[in-house]
Amino acid sequence: MTIPDDVSGKVRKPGSRVRIRDLPIDGHYRAPHYVRNQIGRIERYCGAFPNPERLAYGEDGLPAVPLYRVRFAQRELWPGYQGSKHDTLELEVYEHWLEDCPADEKDNKDVT
Amino acid sequence: MSSGSSEGENEHQKPGASSHGHTHDHDHPVFQDDDDVSDPALIRYRAIRSLLIEKGILSADELRAAVERMESVGPHVGADIVAHAWADPAFHSRLVESPKSAVAELGYHVAEADLIIVENTPQVHNLIVCTLCSCYPRSILGQPPAWYVSRSYRTRAVREPRSVIAEFGLQISSDCEVRVHDSNADMRYLVLPMRPEGTDGWDRDRLSQLVTRDCLIGTAVPQAK
Numbered sequence: 001m002t003i004p005d006d007v008s009g010k011v012r013k014p015g016s017r018v019r020i021r022d023l024p025i026d027g028h029y030r031a032p033h034y035v036r037n038q039i040g041r042i043e044r045y046c047g048a049f050p051n052p053e054r055l056a057y058g059e060d061g062l063p064a065v066p067l068y069r070v071r072f073a074q075r076e077l078w079p080g081y082q083g084s085k086h087d088t089l090e091l092e093v094y095e096h097w098l099e100d101c102p103a104d105e106k107d108n109k110d111v112t
Numbered sequence: 113m114s115s116g117s118s119e120g121e122n123e124h125q126k127p128g129a130s131s132h133g134h135t136h137d138h139d140h141p142v143f144q145d146d147d148d149v150s151d152p153a154l155i156r157y158r159a160i161r162s163l164l165i166e167k168g169i170l171s172a173d174e175l176r177a178a179v180e181r182m183e184s185v186g187p188h189v190g191a192d193i194v195a196h197a198w199a200d201p202a203f204h205s206r207l208v209e210s211p212k213s214a215v216a217e218l219g220y221h222v223a224e225a226d227l228i229i230v231e232n233t234p235q236v237h238n239l240i241v242c243t244l245c246s247c248y249p250r251s252i253l254g255q256p257p258a259w260y261v262s263r264s265y266r267t268r269a270v271r272e273p274r275s276v277i278a279e280f281g282l283q284i285s286s287d288c289e290v291r292v293h294d295s296n297a298d299m300r301y302l303v304l305p306m307r308p309e310g311t312d313g314w315d316r317d318r319l320s321q322l323v324t325r326d327c328l329i330g331t332a333v334p335q336a337k
Binding site for chain 2: 030032034046047049052067069074077078081082083084086087088089090091092093094
């Protein structure tokens, strides 16, 4: 994956902990509500893409926004989750929805 | 097409008899399997289509050809990709590492931003869903099945994937991780299932027959018949 100059050096590393922000974005958004305020780990960097939340309104979506796969433990996402404690969910999250999550906060132990 | 004026169509019908395959003594509208012309999306589609053609931006023939292209791909393409990966370890590696270029080797074009291959193993079973809309690797699998875009599948696949998979007739053992992939942005996903036992020596064509559309989404696994 080629990393564009404007985000090179700032790309989040696989395994690092992130929290999904709960931004007041109405209309077209790409961070589903079920992951808002949840803690996960970066699975991979996917590249930088024009922001779809701006593209949807006829803008060019530039500068391109880094996109990541983030992995969550299902038991953290859904209270009373029926299934293995090892079950996981991954989805794509744009950089502006992410914030660092220090390791001493609620740990998502089952996510590796 | 107009109907009812061709030569004496109803002349010999008795009262109560009907032209639609059964006889009864009550009236009801004739069932018409036709477009719902009041559908706002359909009205908008027709308006845009007419404008594009009238202004000479696109021809009807170009539109038809585009639909034909879209419909020429389908699960058989995904099955072919999987069969190549099973039969050729070097291709398998390239497919997982650089899916788009590996798929291009077989003559298929991934039109979406990128493709991610999620590989089933004895430890991990993958399931694909798009909770926000209906993202699907259409350029290689064609149009998604109706259930894939249903609200029920989109809401349940993320929060109770094992129940949903079980409803498709597949039990995932509790020591195997179920990993759901919400295809909510620019990536598209293809499940690479495990090659079934008892298929040693099978050629690619025979292997590809085992790979159904649902195997590529994760609601089924291939089985040697």
